[in-house]
Amino acid sequence: MNLLDSLVWLVNFPVTHGYAITFIAAFSVVGCFMLAARSQKVSVALADIREREGLPSASQGRPGLEVLWRIRRIVFGVLGVVMLGSLVLGILATIGVPLTRGYIHANGVPTTGEVDGGWVSFTSNAGVEYTLRNDSFTPSVHPDTRSYVGSGEQVVIRYLPSHPQAYVIDTTQSPQ
Structure with missing residues (x-):
């Protein structure tokens, strides 16, 4: 398995789902970074109120609570960065920047497929x-990103051999 093919395959997901990823990531980024920035001070304030009211502390018997807070902050920080990257990739794909299509077109294996509405069907060499x-x-579609492929048409598909989910419709070749 080629490492660059795997990277293009991972980046290709937010690129091919650009419109949906833009909305999902835009709303998720704020929440992830808020959870990453949120400190343990909220529970410290609650512990102060419990102490003032004479209630038992909720953190008694939980020595690893601070470690769990740090892990939570790291996980949501990394998730926030991933979602921010997906947001950028989704926006660029929606405005028409061919981020992964050139690589897939240059390194992909050609096969014949069919377009059926918003779906593409093809059989890999395997x-x-x-x-x-x-x-x-x-x-x-690549290299002519403005070309239209209608439903029911036979087309040439280029896909990465190790990751067939990363594909482009080749606009320079016809299936005949």
């Missing part, structure tokens, strides 16, 4: 049939 989404806001 004999596995794939039916994948071809989003209307970020269609997977």
Whole structure:
């Protein structure tokens, strides 16, 4: 398995789902960074109130609570960075920047497929049939990114051999 193919495959997901990822990531980024920035001071303030009211402390018998807070902050910080990167990739894909399509076109294996509405169906060289989404806001066409492929048309698909989910519709070749 090629490491660069795997990286392109991972980046290709937010690129091919650009419109949806833009909205999902835009709302998620704020929440992730808020949870990453939130400190243990909230529970410290609650412990002060419990102490003042004469109630038992909730943190008694929990010596690893501070470690769990740090792990939570790290996890949500990393998740926030991933979602921010997905947001940027989704916006760039929605405005038409071909981020991964050039690599897939240059290194992909050609095969014949069919477009059926918002779906593309093709069979890989391994004999596995794939039916994948071809989003209307970020269609997977290359090198002519403005070309339109209608429903029911036979097309040439180029896909990465190790990751067939990363594909482009080749606009320079016809299936005949």
